[in-house]
Amino acid sequence: MGDSVKAGRVYESSLPGLRGITADDKDQEHAVVTREGPTKGDAEIDQLYAEAEDKRLSKTSLLLDVLNISNVLTDGVSAMVDDSFNKCFTSTRPEPWNWNIYLFPIWVVGLVVRYLVLFPVRAALLFMGFNFLIGVFLLVDIAVMPGKRKMALQRKLVQWMCSAWVAAWHGVIRYHGPKPTPGKNRIWVSNHTSMIDYVVLCSYSPFAVIMQLHHGWIAFLQKRILSSLGCLWFNRTEVNDRAVVAARMKEHVNKEDAIPLLIFPEGTCVNNEYTVMFKRGAFDIGATVCPVAIKYNKIFVDAFWNSRREAFGKHLFRLMTSWALVCDVYFLEPQSLQPGETPQEFAGRVQAMIAKYANLRIVPWDGYLKYYNLGEKNPGLIEKRRRVLADVLRAYLGKKPLAPAASVTVPLAATAAAAAPEDGSKAAIAQEQGDGKGPKGTVVSAAEKKEQ
Numbered sequence: 001m002g003d004s005v006k007a008g009r010v011y012e013s014s015l016p017g018l019r020g021i022t023a024d025d026k027d028q029e030h031a032v033v034t035r036e037g038p039t040k041g042d043a044e045i046d047q048l049y050a051e052a053e054d055k056r057l058s059k060t061s062l063l064l065d066v067l068n069i070s071n072v073l074t075d076g077v078s079a080m081v082d083d084s085f086n087k088c089f090t091s092t093r094p095e096p097w098n099w100n101i102y103l104f105p106i107w108v109v110g111l112v113v114r115y116l117v118l119f120p121v122r123a124a125l126l127f128m129g130f131n132f133l134i135g136v137f138l139l140v141d142i143a144v145m146p147g148k149r150k151m152a153l154q155r156k157l158v159q160w161m162c163s164a165w166v167a168a169w170h171g172v173i174r175y176h177g178p179k180p181t182p183g184k185n186r187i188w189v190s191n192h193t194s195m196i197d198y199v200v201l202c203s204y205s206p207f208a209v210i211m212q213l214h215h216g217w218i219a220f221l222q223k224r225i226l227s228s229l230g231c232l233w234f235n236r237t238e239v240n241d242r243a244v245v246a247a248r249m250k251e252h253v254n255k256e257d258a259i260p261l262l263i264f265p266e267g268t269c270v271n272n273e274y275t276v277m278f279k280r281g282a283f284d285i286g287a288t289v290c291p292v293a294i295k296y297n298k299i300f301v302d303a304f305w306n307s308r309r310e311a312f313g314k315h316l317f318r319l320m321t322s323w324a325l326v327c328d329v330y331f332l333e334p335q336s337l338q339p340g341e342t343p344q345e346f347a348g349r350v351q352a353m354i355a356k357y358a359n360l361r362i363v364p365w366d367g368y369l370k371y372y373n374l375g376e377k378n379p380g381l382i383e384k385r386r387r388v389l390a391d392v393l394r395a396y397l398g399k400k401p402l403a404p405a406a407s408v409t410v411p412l413a414a415t416a417a418a419a420a421p422e423d424g425s426k427a428a429i430a431q432e433q434g435d436g437k438g439p440k441g442t443v444v445s446a447a448e449k450k451e452q
Helices: 042-057 062-067 070-081 104-143 148-168 196-202 217-229 239-253 312-320 343-358 367-371 379-396 412-419 427-435 446-451
Strands: 171-176 186-190 208-212 232-234 261-263 288-297 325-331
Touching (some): 104 148, 104 312, 148 196, 148 217, 196 288, 196 325, 208 239, 232 239, 239 261, 288 343
Parallel strands (some): 171 325, 186 261, 186 288, 208 232
């Protein structure tokens, strides 16, 4: 391989398929994100946040706050204009080209061909070929004794299954660099766009993979078919699962005849235009890391699987009804941890290599934030912010802050008058005033009624 890494910068390579990629791109800097120490408790965080908001909003001059609001507006507008986190998980909308009278008929013809001709043929061939290969795989699993011969047969069958899927998408895949070969103390890492990344790579050379455990028919393939390759599964929300997988990963890497192990260190699917922070699990076990860069061409279809918007079955249907899936795969030069280099810096250096070849922009976000919802995780924090802001506004208006108690005594006459009909009838008001057991014109809380 013709690449070299000097002073933290990846230089131009002689690999084919690279066009318009320069080595001095400012976006391709190492994305090294350091984590803080032990986190504080939820109660302490809520208290600190409330105090900070109270200090920030407790001003003596409303005019001064209005005059100084430009910085807040600037920050808010900047966050909306350049939201690099959500951009990582946004699907690209195809630009319309059938907008005039002579292009629209061509588009209709193409639509008919893709949905009524190509899709049925692809689905029929995939159904027959894939089910035949699964039947042969199960037969080999039962009839052949465990050993190298059985493992070789299963690897070849898995490769053919993946090739059947690529054929169903009319895949045009170009592979650059040396073909992966099994070896001790080696691990392969790649950027992640969709679950089909594994299919694209395995159609060229089978890999064992570490992946999130799914449900339904995907879980059957994971547990029954791919487990024969030594694949490891985990639940993203289970910390114990990740610890077990890390131990098994080290054990797999240290085997002499182990199938090449593939890891997607981003941990989630990104839209193939950005790359989020690499988890350091693959970079602190002392193994040689072999980077793999996958770049999809969106000329016919966007291969990004937006799991928050579409099911995987719909994603496959979209691929099978497109004209073709075009992709370039680059197997890059193996990298090792350099003297004095931390695992985070090692991960950032490998990420920069992958981003350069796949023409991706590096952002320092943790991909797991995609699954984090502040309102669900900590609803009290949002409520405290609303209460602090309400107290500040009431202070500006010359009113006392609201008491934290559950019940609030308010004049009922005004409320009843507002709710009464406009004809001047006082029956509704008198009835409301006589309902409570306390003095007329007040509302008694549920606790007070219970005491009475």
